[in-house]
Amino acid sequence: MFSDRYNPRDVESKWQKIWDDNQIFETKNDDPRPKYYVLEMFPYPSGRIHMGHVRNYAMGDVVARFKRACGMNVLHPMGWDAFGMPAENAAIQNNVHPAAWTHDNIASMRTQLKSIGLSLDWSREIATCDPSYYKHQQKMFLDFYSAGLVIRKKAKVNWDPVDQTVLANEQVIDGKGWRSGAVVEQRELTQWFFNITSFAEELLESLNTLPRWPEKVRLMQRNWIGRSEGVLIRFEINSKNPPAGFSEIEVFTTRPDTLFGAKFLALSPDHPIALTLATSDLGLSAFLDESRMNGTSMAAMETAEKKGWDTKLTVAHPFIPGQSVPVYIANFVLMEYGSGAVFGCPAHDQRDLDFANKYDLGNTPVVRPSSQDPETFVITTTAYEEDGVLFNSGFLNGLSTSEAAKRAIDALEQGDLNGAARGKRQVNFRLRDWGISRQRYWGCPIPIIHCEACGSVPAPADELPIELPADVTFDRLGNPLERHPTWKFVACPRCGKNARRETDTMDTFVDSSWYFARFTDPTIADAPTNRTVVDSWLPVDQYIGGIEHAVLHLLYSRFFTRAMKATGHVSVSEPFAGLFTQGMVVHETYKGPDGSWVLPQDVCLDGIGSSRRATLKSDGSHVTIGGIEKMSKSKKNVVDPDEIIQDYGADTARLFMLSDSPPDRDVIWSHEGVQGAGRFSQQLWRLVGNLVNVCAPLDSDPGSVEQSSALVIRRLVHRALLRVQDHYEKLRFNTAIAEIRKLTNALNATLGEMENTPSADEALALREAADVLVVMFSPVMPHLAEECWSRLGHKDLLSDAAWPAVIDTLAQEDTIVIPVQINGKKRAEISVPRDIDNESLERLALKLEPVEKALENRSPKKVIIVPQRIVNVVV
């Protein structure tokens, strides 16, 4: 018997060193085997890895190791998303330089990651805060600038008052900064933008070319891009003295079918006409100020009263000669969407109706449900927003909503207003340009020089990188670059006069928008990418990360890749061919008698179900069991990966993170779960030990095996192998592990039955079983597998071993058990040859006792036979 316990602590570090010394995970770009690029979202170097990292990287590692074993040239790199706010906050609080803080964190996290035994190519490690990385980012910024993909414009932007910086729309969640949680304010500032909207249509369309992305993520991006088709209508101002320079108002609508019901026009408080009018009207000026004061938070918008200002202007209705429509300025119209002006059709839009009722503008219903009588169909306080039949609408009468919309647009396009069409079809997007200026120090400097004479001048390419100055202070709020005594003062590269550097840095999401491309050739100095190399690796075959980046990082990267393509840095448009979004690691929360959070290890749990009780270990006082939530330090429901690896080993941590829950769902951390995983490691170790004692020697050929008991073992093994590889292929780690456990149980039982004294044939089959079993679990538990492999006598490294080939004839059963149903309910089973013909199967089934009993000598009404599946007798 092989009774010694497996000791992960010694074994794991031993194999990690051997892998390292042999550089077996270093990937060559000129390797002739087919490529496979697997990547997990790189971490922010916060200082410590957490269980979420372990889960994320364990998944990627299983894929990487599996694909390696399958004979592919796998690229599996790791790096650091190293710029960002926490480093600056640490600098402010602890008087440590962001660079030093970041590099220390990288060092300790690297050590932690290495202890997990990931098959990473550390020779390709990059950190985005390294000038050798951001140099190329600055080069691409300039390339994008020349290509018109970078623009500088004044716009309403989101200002995070805590982080003291601007945020992109995607980085504002529920009106709050994604990192600080502070309620975001609106400010009008001149900023740098990436022209992501120029790719809006393409970014939307191409989602259809990504079948290996979760539908949920594609949907979220679709909604975020928010395409809507409509028409831009020109309304002629028919007042005698319109504001200077304005003779018409453009309005975007998706409901031109309701045009006959128009009762007012509403302009945004930021609309040029509103601004012009306000210069000579103090009351209006005050109204505009008041409108802008309104918060943009969810609560503020829901409760904000819809308010309007009558401009006394009117416009001509495009379809009803002689009818004029009043023009209001309204606090709910956004300047950023469409043309900053809407027409109101109160009968068919609730908000318009509320507004019209408030200002007594009336309503004319023009769409009715087909069942409704036009004579009696009136609108009072509830707008009819559904589709229907047009009435009260001149040439649109009787048409359906969609047909009427088409006709209305046609009429507008053919109609004439001062020598041009009255309207034109237009597609509008919700997506806004990506504002990348950040008023922060710890980011990639924007390589632009502002000259009073020449404007914004690109920094000369040979001066890149524009490095961050090291001598900065964090004793005051604001951007240290702005107040640095010398850094920003330079000569204009164009005219040589005194000029200033741009002191804003780039959004850190820029850094992470192309790191996957840099990994393909991370040391090339004179360009961001080596075209031959990057084109041979991209797209990433399998990308794995959290759902929280569904529209942030994942949309930015899709844009950036397109921009890189447009400027000649890559050939692909889509960076990630396959995407997998893993669930979070969650844990129950506990609160002590004083309402403060309590660590799980300080809690004693009793009972099950609704009678579960929790008490404090120290003094037995009552503990409230809270919800199961994402692990976070503030709620004290964290489990430190280091401790788990110390106590149970990395393999056990990896196994537990992958078993039980499907990888895309949250996994609940439980002490019992880890112990169960640890137990299974020991079981495997024991089983392999027992197999070693009885199985045939290394490299023996099981092909000659004839004894049926040995063939049973072989079938078991090949069937499991087939299933496990299928599960790995589809990233179903939980079911792969279940299958491995099943095989383990079966082999244990087999060994028990033969009392550890197999025949010669059985010994051959067991040798195969042992080798295959170990290979099968190696992607999940690589250290244990490597140790078992060596124990089985192999001289080579398991990490270099090939995935065994499934023998189809063995994986298929030749005798199968088929359920027999009577009227759709299972009543019996029969064991038959796999390839039995339907007639014989029916004959056998009808002779079964429960069937005969049910038939009572009558003949069945119908017999349904699905080959290899089921027999259903209808009586």
Added chain:
RNA sequence: GCCCCUAUGGCGGAACUGGUAGACGCGUCCGACUCAAAAUCGGAUUCCGCAAGGAGUGCUGGUUCGAUUCCGGCUAGGGGCACCA
């Protein structure tokens, strides 16, 4: 408000394109080993019933020989967007 997803034993979950519901694990119970405990091993574990048998995949209706799976209506939980014209 709009859009989307999910719902299976005490718990996490499994079930390929409609074909034996509950794989695998956790927990619990019983037993073995032990002076004892831990560890380990064996067995049981959807519910009702002594049993034969019956019921059962959130609720409800439908399609089908047959529905966890497809369709309609509801309920609950979760997520995304949000004054988007």
